[in-house]
Amino acid sequence: MATKLYVPRLRRGLVARPRLLERMGSGVHARLTLVSAPAGFGKTTLLASWLHQAPAAPRCVAWLSLDAADNEPRTFWTYVVTALDEAVSGIDRSALLELLESTPLPTELVITTLINELAAASGEVWLILDDYHLVGDHQVGQGIALLLEHLPPNAHVVISTRADPQLPLARWRARGELVEIRAADLRFSSEETAAYLSGAIRDQLSNEDVEVLAERTEGWIAALQLAALSVNGHTDVSGFITRFAGNDRYIVDYLIEEVLTHLPDQLRGFLMQSAILDRLTGPLCDAVTGREDGTETIATLERANLFLVALDDRREWYRYHHLFADVLRARVLSEQPDLVPLLHQRASQWYERNDLTDEAVTHALAARDFDRAARLMELSVSTIRRHRREAVMHAWLKALPEETVRRSPVLSLFYGSMLMASGELSGVELWVEAADRALAATPESPASPGAETQELVTLPSIIAMYRAALAQARGDVAGTAEHARRALDLAGPDDHLARGGAAGFLGFAAWAIGDVTTAVETFGQAVASLHAAGSLIDGLSATVVLADLWLVAGRPNKARRLCAQALAMAEAHGTSVARATAELHVALSEIDVEVGDFESAKRHLQAAATLAERAPMTESRYRWFVAEALLARAEGDPERAVHLLDQAEQLYRPGFFPDVRPVAAVKARIWIAQGKLAQAVDWTHERGVSATDEAHYLHEYDHLTLVRLLLARHRAGLDIGALDRASTLLERLRAAAETAQRAGSLLEICLLQALVRDAHGDRLNALAALAHAVTHAPEPESYARLFLDEGAPMLNLLSDAASDPMFGEQARRLLRLSSAAEAKALDPRRRVLPAVPEPLSDRELQVLRLLDSELTGPEIARELFVSHNTVRTHTKHIFTKLDVTNRRAAVLRARAHGLI
DSSP: OGGGGSOOOOOTTOOOOHHHHHHHHGGGGSSEEEEEOOTTSOHHHHHHHHHHSOOSSOEEEEEEEOOGGGOSHHHHHHHHHHHHHHHSTTOOHHHHHHHHTSSSOOHHHHHHHHHHHHHTSSSEEEEEEETGGGOOOHHHHHHHHHHHHTOOTTEEEEEEESSOOSSOHHHHHHHTOEEEEEHHHHSOOHHHHHHHHHHHOSSOOOHHHHHHHHHHHTTOHHHHHHHHHHHTTOSOHHHHHHHOOSOHHHHHHHHHHHHHHTSOHHHHHHHHHHTTOSSBOHHHHHHHHSOSOHHHHHHHHHHTTOSEEEOSSSSOOEEEOHHHHHHHHHHHHHHOTTHHHHHHHHHHHHHHHTTOHHHHHHHHHHTTOHHHHHHHHHHHHHHHHHTTOHHHHHHHHHHSOHHHHHHOHHHHHHHHHHHHHTTOHHHHHHHHHHHHHHHHTSOOOOSSOOHHHHHHHHHHHHHHHHHHHHHHHTTOHHHHHHHHHHHHHHSOTTOHHHHHHHHHHHHHHHHHTTOHHHHHHHHHHHHHHHHHTTOHHHHHHHHHHHHHHHHHTTOHHHHHHHHHHHHHHHHHTGGGGHHHHHHHHHHHHHHHHHHTOHHHHHHHHHHHHHHHHHSOOSTTHHHHHHHHHHHHHHTTOHHHHHHHHHHHHHHOOTTSSOOSSOHHHHHHHHHHHHTOHHHHHHHHHHHTOOTTSOOOGGGHHHHHHHHHHHHHHHHTTSOTTHHHHHHHHHHHHHHHHHHHTOHHHHHHHHHHHHHHHHHTTOHHHHHHHHHHHHHTSSSGGGOSHHHHTTOHHHHHHHHHHTTOTTTHHHHHHHHHHSOHHHHTTSOTTTSOOOOOSSOOOHHHHHHHHHHSSSOOHHHHHHHHTSOHHHHHHHHHHHHHHHTOSSHHHHHHHHHHTTOO
């Protein structure tokens, strides 16, 4: 609503307040100017006066008048972005608005992007948030705090509010970064009271009368304004002023009574009936009051200074002073309660006719006309989805009685979809069933449905697809396939979008059982259907899934080509498909990490992060953190990798894709490599993973992680029978992978079989298993980290295999790709290493041995009874002497030299 972005016009007869204007000007040296006082103290008037004065230097001013409808993060930040775009040239509004369409709302990314835009602006930028107290949402408050904490020097925020916001005011106050104007500052002084009253009251007041009013109102501007209006209606002015008493609330009640009593009936009736509106314009007031003089009456109210605030420069939109509106609404509810719902119904009808659906729904809800509200919500579903404003719909649905929602198949399914997006699967099925029942009870649609029934036509196939998603999230592969086939049967022949979605779930079902051949074929059809539907972004995103399937099939080069072709197409379409472009970059980064091209992987991840700032990935956002973690691990930083995986776990939502690579299992593999076996054992208990499990593809990643744990526990002497259990489990997994022709799975299984046999002391059969893994893989050259992440035991095997005529070249290539620390981690008898240039001291050797443990830096310090800084110094010397850059490499180098 554009009128929210206008600086209010100044009224006639304003009292000059240079002391406050000077205080406002000092905000140029602060990050926040806070104008905080109760209603009626002239906060908005002060801000408008300050902005209308001639500025000392060029400045860009973004004004936003807030109301209760802005108490939702997406709406709030959309208005902030729009206000800044109106005021500041160069703001990339389209990118920010695309970002705001994502679900869940990436508030931190929105604000980070906004801060960067403000920093690039020329000149001073002022963001004015008027009536901030009407926005109490916790997430909005957190976002404002983040914005203020990182505001560039050229940007400033001004907040006017009736109550202090939940912001770190004390910290900013202590830093000298906060300018505050409080009720005590805003109160009229005696001189200002006299100046105001002399222009507002027809009769000349005595000095005693002025002093009484100044004392009784305590400089409260609204009370003085009301007093002036009341005085003008009395013949005994001094007598009225003498009787004037009471606290603020009673004063207002009394004065409003006086004002309304002296108004003509026609004008008083207009005030009472139009008070239900947050904003006023002539035609809207006519619709609500049933009269035809709305525009003229508003002009009369403005001339009479009857608490009307102009919202634009065209004299079209206004609002009442909040305090005045509150009292008017209270009176109409008290005197004519039966009239209020009718007034709201009329307002809703006017807003609907003028295509202002949000306001139409708000007034329908206020009228408790729930059937009408539900109908309006149904009509807005496609727009809500298109603009990713699900939170607005959620708030509306919460305001509807549950039985009303259940009567609407469209709204029931929408409610279920919101639960699905938030990961609340337990409630999704109930709402999908409610949608099914409501659809069955709905009269048959006409042959040529209009907008109001189009959603109903496509609803049966959508319901079936949600059932498929629910089955998939629960691991019910048969149910996923059954519901996906039903969705395909219900979709029309030209409904490519529905057909693509249904084919996609059929592909997911095949993937979940490890039937990669069928999955690749079916999901390829899904991608084609999505492109045929003109849904480019969905088609590009689906290409990422298709590439994942080719990886399972052992064809990483095919996966790379698919992603590269799709990326070229995506980049040709620019920012409109930024979300899918980011997903393709992430997929390519994982392929690069696997082949050891870390620089290319970093470029892809940085490109994805930049794109995500504009249009962040939604349900696949977690995958960026997984890819970044895989890169961190490969570069020898396991602690950062685990931290990134923690973030990925928080973002992961079940129900969208088969969980074939659980984030917790990825984290467990890192713990195993670090020697943190107790944490990995805890993971097996939480996940319920056992060496006696049957070989199901959905659990294959978990089982292969368990094999690595059993190997590590055997090497540590913690589990005598670990190798036998690992060997038996691998045989079952290998049989399943060979049956399904999953070459990618088979390569990893054979690799682990080689390590288990080597741990048994059977080097000959270990090399045979390794040879089988390499020679039977379609593209063995595309796998490097799969081998190198296994550390010294695998490097020792590869060293022995380097002379093998069948796969020696592959072994030598992998050895060349390994880092210097990993290559030197071979047994000393296999490789002659140069001596350490400078011997380690006894204390450094003590620290080095503790680095080869699970202890953190502070824990090592406590173990040695020294400070953490001392440990850091010793560690730095150790790294220098061993010519390494991180803890893991130091331990590997020390083992190779026999130091530990």
